[in-house]
Amino acid sequence: MNPKTHIVIVVLLVLLTGCFPAKQPQPKIDYYTLEYDPPTAKDAPTLPFILKMEPFSTSLVYDSNRILYREKEFKRSEYAYHKWRAAPGDLIATFLARDFAATSQFKAVILSEAVPAFSHILTGKVDEFYQRSGTDHWEAVLSVNITLSNFMANDTHDIVIFQKRYTYHEKCGQKTPESFVEAMSRSVKKLSGEMIQDVYLSLKE
Numbered sequence: 001m002n003p004k005t006h007i008v009i010v011v012l013l014v015l016l017t018g019c020f021p022a023k024q025p026q027p028k029i030d031y032y033t034l035e036y037d038p039p040t041a042k043d044a045p046t047l048p049f050i051l052k053m054e055p056f057s058t059s060l061v062y063d064s065n066r067i068l069y070r071e072k073e074f075k076r077s078e079y080a081y082h083k084w085r086a087a088p089g090d091l092i093a094t095f096l097a098r099d100f101a102a103t104s105q106f107k108a109v110i111l112s113e114a115v116p117a118f119s120h121i122l123t124g125k126v127d128e129f130y131q132r133s134g135t136d137h138w139e140a141v142l143s144v145n146i147t148l149s150n151f152m153a154n155d156t157h158d159i160v161i162f163q164k165r166y167t168y169h170e171k172c173g174q175k176t177p178e179s180f181v182e183a184m185s186r187s188v189k190k191l192s193g194e195m196i197q198d199v200y201l202s203l204k205e
Contacts, residue, residue: 032067032181033085034095036189037100039196045202049119050108052151053097056089056124063087063204067177069131070141076130082177088129092144092188097201099192105200119152119163120203128167131180138172144191148199161202166191 062068065087066078084091098110110118128143148161168187172179 002043005115005156020082027081029081029083031083031085032177034091034181034185034188035097036120036185038099039193041102041104044105044200046104046107047200048107049102049203050117051106051120051122051125051199052110052112052118053093053100053156054124056093058087058089058125058126058129062126062129063089066068067180068129069133069180071172073135076084079177080121089124092126092191095188096192096195097183098197103196105196106203119150121149121151123147123149127165129184131172131177132169133175138175138180140170140172140180142170142184142187142191143167146195150200162192162198164198182184 002060004044014182026136031119033198035084059077064078065083065084066080067075067084070076087095093111097109100106101109116130124144124146128141132139143165144167145164145165149159150161170183170187170190172183
């Protein structure tokens with residue numbers, strides 16, 4: 001290769017490098033889940049019922065794995081780089097099934113599995129699941145509707161045992177997405193405790 005050809009190649013490489021800038025790194029996305037200890041087993045008789053829990057549905061406004069927040073009335077926004085590991089309904093039902101089973105107050109608790117028989121079914125809908133951003137503080141807002149139904153083969157009346165709406169507003173320690181997730185975890189823990197007690201007492205009667 002003669003010197004002139006070598007110089008031309010070097011110049012072309014420099015020009016091409018300038019035309020194609022280095023690829024920018026993609027922004028890091030943080031994924032979150034709920035985190036709290038399940039309840040301990042209660043000193044109460046185990047009921048002879050198999051409880052099937054379906055994944056909860058989620059209202060259209062909050063049916064997303066992105067963390068949503070409210071700064072103004074009638075407006076909902078979302079974080080681009082802060083997401084839940086699953087949609088709110090799936091996330092909450094998974095933790096509730098774990099908590100119901102941990103109490104040992106029911107013969108069995110099954111989350112959306114094909115089983116030959118079950119005595120009762122618990123369904124629900126997440127109506128609100130977001131961060132409310134105020135000037136003084138942030139808070140986690142959670143609202144869930146549940147329905148407990150009787151599916152025992154020898155009992156064809158009073159299929160719906162009870163319906164109830166649970167609502168919680170839990171203050172965030174700091175104005176950060178991480179603090180919001182921690183506050184939402186506390187809300188779901190409270191929801192779990194109240195639901196377990198309500199279902200147990202309803203089935204015990």
